[in-house]
Amino acid sequence: MDTLLVSEIFGPTCQGEGASLGQCAVFVRLGLCNLSCAWCDTPYTWDRAHYDLRHQPAPISREVVWARIRAIPAPLVVITGGEPLIQQRRLTWLIDRCSAAGRMVEIETNATLVPSLPMLQCRARFNASVKLASSGVPAARRIRPEAIRALAKARTCWKFVVNDLADLEEIADLENRFGLAPIWVMPEGTDATTILRRLHEFADPVLARGWNLTPRLHVLLWGDERGR
Numbered sequence: 001m002d003t004l005l006v007s008e009i010f011g012p013t014c015q016g017e018g019a020s021l022g023q024c025a026v027f028v029r030l031g032l033c034n035l036s037c038a039w040c041d042t043p044y045t046w047d048r049a050h051y052d053l054r055h056q057p058a059p060i061s062r063e064v065v066w067a068r069i070r071a072i073p074a075p076l077v078v079i080t081g082g083e084p085l086i087q088q089r090r091l092t093w094l095i096d097r098c099s100a101a102g103r104m105v106e107i108e109t110n111a112t113l114v115p116s117l118p119m120l121q122c123r124a125r126f127n128a129s130v131k132l133a134s135s136g137v138p139a140a141r142r143i144r145p146e147a148i149r150a151l152a153k154a155r156t157c158w159k160f161v162v163n164d165l166a167d168l169e170e171i172a173d174l175e176n177r178f179g180l181a182p183i184w185v186m187p188e189g190t191d192a193t194t195i196l197r198r199l200h201e202f203a204d205p206v207l208a209r210g211w212n213l214t215p216r217l218h219v220l221l222w223g224d225e226r227g228r
C-alpha cells in the first residue's frame with residue numbers, strides 16, 4: 001500500500017490551467033482512469049487498447065515519489081492523471097509531506113469519485129473537471145451527484161473543458177443543480193491555433209455569465225509535447 005502507480009513526474013513547469021495559471025509547479029501524473037473521454041490528452045495513462053501499459057504507469061514507492069518531488073524546486077505540486085482519486089487511499093501521506101514542506105498541492109479530478117475523509121482533511125485544493133456530453137462518456141458515468149456534492153463542500157475550483165457554445169448551457173445546468181463555484185471554462189485543444197480560436201469564441205459568453213476563462217498555457221508554450 002505504499003506504492004503509487006505513476007505515469008510521469010516532471011517539472012519545473014507551469015500550471016497551465018485554471019485558478020493557479022502560470023504558477024511554477026511540479027506535476028505528478030498518476031496512472032488509471034475510470035472514464036474514457038473522446039478527446040483525452042493523456043490516454044497513455046489508462047488506454048490499454050492503444051498503449052502497452054505493462055511497464056508504464058509503473059509502481060513507485062511513495063518515498064521515491066516524494067524524493068523526486070523534493071528535487072524539483074517548485075512551490076506548487078499538481079497531482080493529476082488519469083484520475084488520481086482512484087489511488088486516494090495511498091495519496092494522503094504524500095500530500096501531507098508536500099504540505100509540511102511548505103508546498104501547495106492541487107488535485108485534478110474528474111469529480112466522479114467521492115473523496116475520502118482523510119483526503120478532504122488534507123490541505124489540498126481540488127480542481128474538479130466534470131465532463132460534458134462532448135466527452136462522449138454516457139451521463140450516468142460522468143455525472144456522479146454524490147461525488148460532486150462532496151467536492152462542492154470542499155476547497156474546490158470547477159473547470160470545464162468546452163468544444164462549442166452549446167457546452168455552456170450544460171455548464172449552467174450543473175451550476176444551478178449543484179451550486180458550483182468558482183467556475184473556469186477552458187477550450188479543448190492540443191495546439192495553439194485551436195486554443196486561441198476557441199478562446200476568442202468563448203470569451204464574451206463566458207465572462208457574461210460571471211465565469212472565468214482559462215487557456216491551456218502549456219499548450220500555447222509547448223504544443224502537445226509530453227512532460228511539459
Ligand code: SF4
Pocket residue numbers: 033034035036037039040041042043081082083110
Ligand atoms: S477523465 Fe481525464 S484522464 Fe480520464 S479519460 Fe477523461 S480526460 Fe482522460
